[in-house]
Amino acid sequence: MSENKGFSLDPVQLQEYQPNRYPFLMIDYVEEVIPGVSAKGYKNLTLNEWYFPEHFPGAPNMPGALQLEALAQMLTVAITTLPGNKGKVVHGLSHTVRFKKEVLPGDKLVIETNVLSWKRGIAIGKGVGYTNDEIAVEADMTISIPDLLKQFLPAKSDGTK
Amino acid sequence: MTNLDKYNEAFINAFGVESSQLEELAYQSIAEWDSVGHMGLIAGLEDAFDIMLETDDIVDFSSYEKGKEILKKYSIDGV
Numbered sequence: 206m207s208e209n210k211g212f213s214l215d216p217v218q219l220q221e222y223q224p225n226r227y228p229f230l231m232i233d234y235v236e237e238v239i240p241g242v243s244a245k246g247y248k249n250l251t252l253n254e255w256y257f258p259e260h261f262p263g264a265p266n267m268p269g270a271l272q273l274e275a276l277a278q279m280l281t282v283a284i285t286t287l288p289g290n291k292g293k294v295v296h297g298l299s300h301t302v303r304f305k306k307e308v309l310p311g312d313k314l315v316i317e318t319n320v321l322s323w324k325r326g327i328a329i330g331k332g333v334g335y336t337n338d339e340i341a342v343e344a345d346m347t348i349s350i351p352d353l354l355k356q357f358l359p360a361k362s363d364g365t366k
Numbered sequence: 367m368t369n370l371d372k373y374n375e376a377f378i379n380a381f382g383v384e385s386s387q388l389e390e391l392a393y394q395s396i397a398e399w400d401s402v403g404h405m406g407l408i409a410g411l412e413d414a415f416d417i418m419l420e421t422d423d424i425v426d427f428s429s430y431e432k433g434k435e436i437l438k439k440y441s442i443d444g445v
Contacts, residue, residue, distance in 0.1 A: 324405070324409070354401055354405070357404070357421060358401050358404060359425055
Protein backbone atom coordinates (compact mmCIF):
# COMPACT_ATOMS: atom_id res chain seq x y z
CA MET A 206 0.00 0.00 0.00
CA SER A 207 1.47 3.30 -1.09
CA GLU A 208 0.91 6.31 1.14
CA ASN A 209 -0.12 8.57 -1.72
CA LYS A 210 -2.13 6.13 -3.80
CA GLY A 211 -5.86 5.75 -3.45
CA PHE A 212 -7.65 2.46 -2.83
CA SER A 213 -11.10 1.27 -1.88
CA LEU A 214 -12.38 -0.56 1.18
CA ASP A 215 -15.41 -2.81 1.09
CA PRO A 216 -17.67 -3.16 4.15
CA VAL A 217 -15.53 -5.94 5.59
CA GLN A 218 -12.17 -4.34 4.83
CA LEU A 219 -13.13 -0.93 6.22
CA GLN A 220 -13.62 -2.43 9.66
CA GLU A 221 -9.86 -2.83 9.86
CA TYR A 222 -9.57 0.96 9.82
CA GLN A 223 -12.80 1.96 11.52
CA PRO A 224 -13.48 0.54 15.00
CA ASN A 225 -17.21 1.31 15.12
CA ARG A 226 -19.58 -1.62 14.77
CA TYR A 227 -23.31 -2.16 14.50
CA PRO A 228 -25.36 -0.22 15.37
CA PHE A 229 -22.87 2.60 15.22
CA LEU A 230 -20.95 1.99 12.03
CA MET A 231 -22.29 4.82 9.88
CA ILE A 232 -20.44 4.20 6.62
CA ASP A 233 -20.93 1.30 4.21
CA TYR A 234 -18.23 1.58 1.62
CA VAL A 235 -15.06 3.60 1.04
CA GLU A 236 -14.75 4.15 -2.69
CA GLU A 237 -11.39 5.86 -2.47
CA VAL A 238 -9.14 6.68 0.42
CA ILE A 239 -5.85 8.48 -0.05
CA PRO A 240 -4.16 8.12 3.33
CA GLY A 241 -3.61 11.44 5.04
CA VAL A 242 -5.36 13.29 2.22
CA SER A 243 -8.99 12.27 1.68
CA ALA A 244 -11.65 9.58 1.93
CA LYS A 245 -14.91 9.29 0.07
CA GLY A 246 -17.67 6.73 0.01
CA TYR A 247 -21.26 6.30 1.05
CA LYS A 248 -23.90 5.10 3.44
CA ASN A 249 -27.06 3.56 2.03
CA LEU A 250 -30.15 4.09 4.11
CA THR A 251 -33.10 1.73 4.18
CA LEU A 252 -36.18 1.86 6.32
CA ASN A 253 -34.56 -0.94 8.32
CA GLU A 254 -32.08 1.46 9.97
CA TRP A 255 -32.48 1.08 13.72
CA TYR A 256 -33.18 4.76 14.35
CA PHE A 257 -35.97 5.33 11.85
CA PRO A 258 -38.84 3.83 13.88
CA GLU A 259 -38.21 6.37 16.63
CA HIS A 260 -36.79 9.29 14.65
CA PHE A 261 -39.56 9.96 13.92
CA PRO A 262 -42.72 7.85 13.84
CA GLY A 263 -44.42 8.70 10.57
CA ALA A 264 -41.60 11.00 9.43
CA PRO A 265 -38.37 9.01 9.48
CA ASN A 266 -35.13 10.89 8.86
CA MET A 267 -31.52 10.28 9.81
CA PRO A 268 -30.61 12.02 13.08
CA GLY A 269 -28.25 14.93 12.52
CA ALA A 270 -25.83 13.62 15.12
CA LEU A 271 -25.50 10.40 13.12
CA GLN A 272 -24.98 12.31 9.87
CA LEU A 273 -22.10 14.08 11.57
CA GLU A 274 -20.87 10.74 12.89
CA ALA A 275 -20.86 9.36 9.35
CA LEU A 276 -18.71 12.25 8.17
CA ALA A 277 -16.35 11.85 11.11
CA GLN A 278 -16.05 8.10 10.52
CA MET A 279 -15.10 8.70 6.89
CA LEU A 280 -12.50 11.31 7.89
CA THR A 281 -11.18 8.81 10.42
CA VAL A 282 -10.45 6.33 7.63
CA ALA A 283 -8.27 8.93 5.92
CA ILE A 284 -6.14 9.00 9.08
CA THR A 285 -6.19 5.39 10.25
CA THR A 286 -4.95 4.23 6.84
CA LEU A 287 -1.72 6.14 7.38
CA PRO A 288 1.22 3.88 8.26
CA GLY A 289 1.21 2.99 11.95
CA ASN A 290 -2.34 4.19 12.62
CA LYS A 291 -4.29 1.06 11.76
CA GLY A 292 -6.40 -0.05 14.70
CA LYS A 293 -5.81 3.11 16.71
CA VAL A 294 -8.69 4.59 18.68
CA VAL A 295 -9.83 7.95 17.31
CA HIS A 296 -11.73 10.58 19.26
CA GLY A 297 -13.66 13.61 18.10
CA LEU A 298 -12.42 16.88 19.54
CA SER A 299 -14.61 19.56 18.05
CA HIS A 300 -16.99 19.79 15.14
CA THR A 301 -18.98 22.54 13.50
CA VAL A 302 -21.82 21.13 11.47
CA ARG A 303 -24.44 22.56 9.15
CA PHE A 304 -27.54 20.63 8.12
CA LYS A 305 -29.08 21.54 4.78
CA LYS A 306 -31.78 18.94 4.15
CA GLU A 307 -33.27 15.81 5.63
CA VAL A 308 -31.62 12.47 4.93
CA LEU A 309 -34.40 9.98 4.32
CA PRO A 310 -34.99 6.23 4.03
CA GLY A 311 -33.98 5.17 0.52
CA ASP A 312 -31.34 7.88 0.22
CA LYS A 313 -27.69 7.22 -0.55
CA LEU A 314 -25.61 9.52 1.60
CA VAL A 315 -22.48 10.20 -0.44
CA ILE A 316 -19.66 11.37 1.80
CA GLU A 317 -16.52 13.26 0.81
CA THR A 318 -13.92 14.19 3.39
CA ASN A 319 -10.62 15.99 3.09
CA VAL A 320 -7.77 16.27 5.57
CA LEU A 321 -6.68 19.89 5.89
CA SER A 322 -3.93 19.14 8.39
CA TRP A 323 -2.53 16.14 10.24
CA LYS A 324 0.04 16.86 12.86
CA ARG A 325 1.03 15.32 16.19
CA GLY A 326 -2.07 13.22 16.60
CA ILE A 327 -4.61 15.86 15.58
CA ALA A 328 -6.40 15.96 12.25
CA ILE A 329 -8.41 18.92 11.02
CA GLY A 330 -10.71 18.11 8.16
CA LYS A 331 -13.82 18.98 6.24
CA GLY A 332 -16.63 16.69 5.23
CA VAL A 333 -19.65 17.04 2.97
CA GLY A 334 -22.58 14.66 2.66
CA TYR A 335 -24.77 14.63 -0.42
CA THR A 336 -28.11 13.06 -1.25
CA ASN A 337 -29.45 13.22 -4.80
CA ASP A 338 -26.48 15.43 -5.76
CA GLU A 339 -27.41 18.10 -3.23
CA ILE A 340 -25.56 18.97 -0.05
CA ALA A 341 -27.37 17.53 2.94
CA VAL A 342 -24.76 18.11 5.61
CA GLU A 343 -21.32 19.64 5.89
CA ALA A 344 -18.93 19.85 8.79
CA ASP A 345 -15.57 21.17 9.88
CA MET A 346 -14.08 18.51 12.10
CA THR A 347 -11.15 18.02 14.44
CA ILE A 348 -10.33 14.48 15.47
CA SER A 349 -7.43 12.99 17.32
CA ILE A 350 -5.59 9.77 18.00
CA PRO A 351 -5.06 10.06 21.76
CA ASP A 352 -2.19 7.55 21.74
CA LEU A 353 -0.22 9.87 19.47
CA LEU A 354 -1.41 13.16 20.94
CA LYS A 355 -0.36 12.31 24.49
CA GLN A 356 3.24 11.82 23.38
CA PHE A 357 3.43 15.59 22.91
CA LEU A 358 1.73 16.76 26.10
CA PRO A 359 3.35 18.15 29.24
CA ALA A 360 2.58 16.32 32.46
CA LYS A 361 -0.30 17.65 34.55
CA SER A 362 0.36 18.74 38.10
CA ASP A 363 -0.49 15.21 39.29
CA GLY A 364 2.08 13.72 36.91
CA THR A 365 -0.47 12.30 34.46
CA LYS A 366 -0.99 13.35 30.85
CA MET B 367 6.75 43.70 16.45
CA THR B 368 9.34 42.35 18.90
CA ASN B 369 9.87 38.66 19.56
CA LEU B 370 8.21 39.12 22.95
CA ASP B 371 5.19 40.68 21.25
CA LYS B 372 4.98 37.71 18.89
CA TYR B 373 5.39 35.28 21.77
CA ASN B 374 2.63 36.96 23.78
CA GLU B 375 0.35 37.17 20.79
CA ALA B 376 0.62 33.42 20.23
CA PHE B 377 -0.75 32.82 23.74
CA ILE B 378 -3.45 35.46 23.41
CA ASN B 379 -4.59 34.01 20.08
CA ALA B 380 -4.47 30.41 21.26
CA PHE B 381 -6.25 30.90 24.58
CA GLY B 382 -8.12 34.19 24.35
CA VAL B 383 -6.45 35.52 27.51
CA GLU B 384 -5.47 39.04 28.53
CA SER B 385 -1.83 40.11 28.59
CA SER B 386 -2.08 40.54 32.36
CA GLN B 387 -2.67 36.78 32.72
CA LEU B 388 0.31 35.61 30.71
CA GLU B 389 2.98 35.26 33.38
CA GLU B 390 0.83 32.92 35.46
CA LEU B 391 -0.14 30.63 32.60
CA ALA B 392 0.76 26.95 32.77
CA TYR B 393 -0.50 23.82 31.05
CA GLN B 394 -3.96 22.94 32.40
CA SER B 395 -4.04 26.10 34.54
CA ILE B 396 -6.93 27.38 32.43
CA ALA B 397 -9.58 25.43 30.56
CA GLU B 398 -8.31 26.66 27.20
CA TRP B 399 -4.78 25.28 27.73
CA ASP B 400 -5.76 21.65 27.41
CA SER B 401 -4.33 19.02 25.06
CA VAL B 402 -5.85 20.58 21.96
CA GLY B 403 -5.00 24.09 23.11
CA HIS B 404 -1.42 22.98 23.63
CA MET B 405 -1.12 21.84 20.02
CA GLY B 406 -2.72 25.06 18.82
CA LEU B 407 -0.24 27.11 20.83
CA ILE B 408 2.72 25.13 19.50
CA ALA B 409 1.49 25.48 15.93
CA GLY B 410 1.02 29.23 16.46
CA LEU B 411 4.54 29.64 17.81
CA GLU B 412 6.04 27.59 14.99
CA ASP B 413 4.27 29.79 12.46
CA ALA B 414 5.17 33.02 14.22
CA PHE B 415 8.88 32.21 14.48
CA ASP B 416 9.21 29.92 11.45
CA ILE B 417 10.63 27.08 13.51
CA MET B 418 9.80 23.41 14.09
CA LEU B 419 9.90 22.45 17.75
CA GLU B 420 11.32 19.08 18.68
CA THR B 421 9.12 16.59 20.49
CA ASP B 422 11.01 16.88 23.78
CA ASP B 423 10.58 20.65 23.72
CA ILE B 424 6.85 20.38 23.02
CA VAL B 425 6.51 18.10 26.04
CA ASP B 426 8.63 20.39 28.22
CA PHE B 427 6.67 23.49 27.17
CA SER B 428 4.65 23.47 30.36
CA SER B 429 4.22 27.16 31.10
CA TYR B 430 4.53 30.65 29.68
CA GLU B 431 7.84 31.14 31.47
CA LYS B 432 9.24 27.71 30.56
CA GLY B 433 8.44 28.39 26.94
CA LYS B 434 10.73 31.42 26.97
CA GLU B 435 13.66 29.20 27.97
CA ILE B 436 12.83 26.69 25.27
CA LEU B 437 12.66 29.27 22.49
CA LYS B 438 16.18 30.42 23.30
CA LYS B 439 17.39 27.02 22.03
CA TYR B 440 15.99 28.02 18.65
CA SER B 441 17.88 31.32 18.63
CA ILE B 442 14.74 33.27 19.45
CA ASP B 443 16.07 36.08 21.60
CA GLY B 444 14.26 38.77 23.52
CA VAL B 445 11.34 36.71 24.76
